[in-house]
Amino acid sequence: MGCICATARSPNAAVANNDLLDSSKSILHLIPHPPSSSASSSKKEGSFTRPTPTASITVVANGYPVVRRPSTSSDRNSNNKPVVVIGAPTKNPTRRLTAIPVAQPTQQPGSLAGIKTEPATAEWPSWLASVAGEAIKGWVPRCADSYEKLDKIGQGTYSSVYKARDLETGKIVAMKKVRFVNMDPESVRFMAREILILRKLDHPNVMKLEGLVTSRLSGSLYLVFEYMEHDLAGLAATPGIKFSEPQIKCYMQQLFRGLEHCHRRGILHRDIKGSNLLINNEGVLKIGDFGLANFYRSDRDLQLTSRVVTLWYRAPELLLGATEYGPAIDLWSAGCILTELFAGKPIMPGRTEVEQMHKIFKLCGSPSEDYWRRATLPLATSFKPSHPYKPVLAETFSHFPASALTLINKLLAIEPEKRGSAASALRSEFFTTEPLPANPSNLPRYPPSKELDAKLRNEEARKLRAEDNKRRGGETVTRGRPKDHKTAQTPEFMAAGQSKVTCISHKFKTDEEGGTGFRIEPPRRGIQQNGHGHASSMVHPSVANTEWNRGGSIKRQTNAELKSRISQTGDLSGDSYRRGSNRDYSTGNAPRKNRIHYSGPLMPPGGNLEDLLKEHEKQIQQAVRKARVEKSATNKNQALTGQQQQQRYTGRNGR
Numbered sequence: 077m078g079c080i081c082a083t084a085r086s087p088n089a090a091v092a093n094n095d096l097l098d099s100s101k102s103i104l105h106l107i108p109h110p111p112s113s114s115a116s117s118s119k120k121e122g123s124f125t126r127p128t129p130t131a132s133i134t135v136v137a138n139g140y141p142v143v144r145r146p147s148t149s150s151d152r153n154s155n156n157k158p159v160v161v162i163g164a165p166t167k168n169p170t171r172r173l174t175a176i177p178v179a180q181p182t183q184q185p186g187s188l189a190g191i192k193t194e195p196a197t198a199e200w201p202s203w204l205a206s207v208a209g210e211a212i213k214g215w216v217p218r219c220a221d222s223y224e225k226l227d228k229i230g231q232g233t234y235s236s237v238y239k240a241r242d243l244e245t246g247k248i249v250a251m252k253k254v255r256f257v258n259m260d261p262e263s264v265r266f267m268a269r270e271i272l273i274l275r276k277l278d279h280p281n282v283m284k285l286e287g288l289v290t291s292r293l294s295g296s297l298y299l300v301f302e303y304m305e306h307d308l309a310g311l312a313a314t315p316g317i318k319f320s321e322p323q324i325k326c327y328m329q330q331l332f333r334g335l336e337h338c339h340r341r342g343i344l345h346r347d348i349k350g351s352n353l354l355i356n357n358e359g360v361l362k363i364g365d366f367g368l369a370n371f372y373r374s375d376r377d378l379q380l381t382s383r384v385v386t387l388w389y390r391a392p393e394l395l396l397g398a399t400e401y402g403p404a405i406d407l408w409s410a411g412c413i414l415t416e417l418f419a420g421k422p423i424m425p426g427r428t429e430v431e432q433m434h435k436i437f438k439l440c441g442s443p444s445e446d447y448w449r450r451a452t453l454p455l456a457t458s459f460k461p462s463h464p465y466k467p468v469l470a471e472t473f474s475h476f477p478a479s480a481l482t483l484i485n486k487l488l489a490i491e492p493e494k495r496g497s498a499a500s501a502l503r504s505e506f507f508t509t510e511p512l513p514a515n516p517s518n519l520p521r522y523p524p525s526k527e528l529d530a531k532l533r534n535e536e537a538r539k540l541r542a543e544d545n546k547r548r549g550g551e552t553v554t555r556g557r558p559k560d561h562k563t564a565q566t567p568e569f570m571a572a573g574q575s576k577v578t579c580i581s582h583k584f585k586t587d588e589e590g591g592t593g594f595r596i597e598p599p600r601r602g603i604q605q606n607g608h609g610h611a612s613s614m615v616h617p618s619v620a621n622t623e624w625n626r627g628g629s630i631k632r633q634t635n636a637e638l639k640s641r642i643s644q645t646g647d648l649s650g651d652s653y654r655r656g657s658n659r660d661y662s663t664g665n666a667p668r669k670n671r672i673h674y675s676g677p678l679m680p681p682g683g684n685l686e687d688l689l690k691e692h693e694k695q696i697q698q699a700v701r702k703a704r705v706e707k708s709a710t711n712k713n714q715a716l717t718g719q720q721q722q723q724r725y726t727g728r729n730g731r
């Protein structure tokens with residue numbers, strides 16, 4: 077955290093009391109000086125006397141002198157230890173002493189909460205200012221405050237999210253930590269886009285960026301948001317929580333209001349899904365995670381990447397390779413969520429892009445002949461089924477309220493121009509007929525529930541099941557979904573539930589590698605195996621195996637795909653892949669060769685969807701068999717004693 081809390085332990089040392097500080101990487105010097113002093117009046121660098129309650133402290137961290145407000149008795153962390161805050165230098169003497177929250181958005185660049193500030197870039201670390209100047213313009217980093225990290229509440233592909241307390245105000249916030257490896261400019265640029273977009277948005281149903289904190293020491297950037305107790309995926313996956321119709325309407329209304337605002341401001345979210353819809357204890361829903369969002373212009377041909385949106389929520393035109401698209405892609409995702417909220421589980425949990433496309437056609441019908449004729453989408457010919465599919469949404473969800481079904485039919489229109497807009501969705505009968513949407517403040521209160529909680533819960537259950545199986549000498553493959561999930565008995569759901577497939581990843585050979593098709597690699601050790609066959613090295617070990625949470629792992633693969641593709645193909649003109657460098661930001665590790673996998677496009681030249689699906693299923697089965705063989709070989713290997721292993725690897729045992 078740019079504001080790093082350090083506890084003064086001895087006269088000459090400051091030791092981190094907060095694990096946001098990587099104390100091993102920096103030498104900190106604390107310089108006491110009287111409250112009225114300027115930096116020049118401080119004592120010799122390196123000498124430190126425990127501050128008196130009225131002394132202010134200058135901290136020099138890696139050469140940056142940092143001043144904070146006078147120390148008071150409140151400068152104590154939860155262990156009642158005195159807290160010293162380290163951050164970037166400030167030029168405004170007033171701020172030095174008062175620790176005004178400095179990363180608030182300003183009405184005009186250069187002004188801050190009514191106080192004129194100097195141009196901000198000088199306050200930012202150069203790695204950020206040089207690449208993300210536009211994104212941080214008019215802001216200064218929050219550096220004279222401190223935050224006490226309380227809990228980890230979210231784990232994304234590129235970030236960890238923490239619940240923290242602002243020690244200045246006592247306010248609880250969420251801090252999204254993004255770590256840049258070697259300050260890689262490409263990844264900083266992607267983060268800058270997220271910040272720029274967040275700053276353009278201002279709506280009660282869109283997460284507001286409250287501040288930025290940089291860490292010169294660890295190279296991390298923290299995005300500070302209002303703390304939200306729940307996300308929709310976490311709530312929906314909590315056993316015993318069942319949403320009422322007015323509650324679903326209430327959430328959906330807020331989602332469309334937020335989307336309408338984004339689209340009106342020319343921003344596509346491109347990753348609408350349950351875990352990105354945050355809900356607070358007052359029942360307010362806010363759209364979060366703009367990491368994949370981008371600007372669009374309806375009046376201009378802008379080439380965007382089609383490889384966005386978590387697979388289960390990805391619109392058909394994206395699967396067909398569209399590079400010119402608009403708000404309709406977010407409406408599709410919203411349609412998936414609306415249906416999911418009524419059905420009690422995701423409606424199209426595809427394992428690969430091909431399978432996703434097939435699920436869409438089977439449920440929503442395939443496009444009309446006219447659409448195929450007009451379509452100039454790159455994969456249109458490959459994906460065109462040999463016979464048309466009729467939509468079966470009405471039959472499948474016949475038990476849904478009629479007004480919900482009408483809206484679902486519109487949002488899940490296979491042809492994007494038929495989906496309407498967020499504004500038209502808000503005008504639909506769904507929101508105007510009884511029962512009316514609930515008032516957010518009247519919604520039930522729940523204990524905090526996040527996607528991460530659900531993941532951990534499910535991981536625990538999976539471990540128990542695995543142990544149980546082991547005791548009984550059975551296999552450890554995760555299968556099916558928890559029995560307590562209510563399910564709509566569609567063929568899709570049945571098929572998904574029966575899936576025995578473990579972790580499969582498809583590595584599409586690049587042209588450089590001389591491949592045109594795809595091969596399937598067996599699961600690697602340490603990679604989460606879920607019942608839906610997607611996995612990647614980016615998957616956090618706690619990825620869940622419920623239907624509700626599997627989308628997360630798919631997203632992780634999606635992001636890995638993006639990273640992989642940018643390193644192979646470069647960007648599409650004008651568009652950017654998310655934090656597109658080939659690095660593992662979640663761990664901070666440099667990439668391992670062949671670690672990143674992505675699916676699709678999986679169509680062999682001239683293939684047709686049905687043949688491809690058969691072939692696809694065959695290959696998945698083969699991969700599962702191969703994985704099992706490899707796993708049992710690995711297990712045997714692990715059973716070897718150290719000496720046997722030594723012999724084996726040095727070849728002295730003659731094998």
Ligand SMILES: Nc1ncnc2c1ncn2[C@@H]1O[C@H](COP(=O)(O)OP(=O)(O)OP(=O)(O)O)[C@@H](O)[C@H]1O
Nearest residue numbers: 230232233234235237250301302303304351365526
């Ligand atoms: N303001 C917030 N308040 C509380 N929790 C939050 C907040 N923002 C994010 N989270 C939690 O952290 C999780 C991950 O956040 P976010 O989606 O922004 O990160 P990410 O790295 O983009 O994740 P992903 O790779 O899944 O897209 C969310 O699903 C949510 O549970």
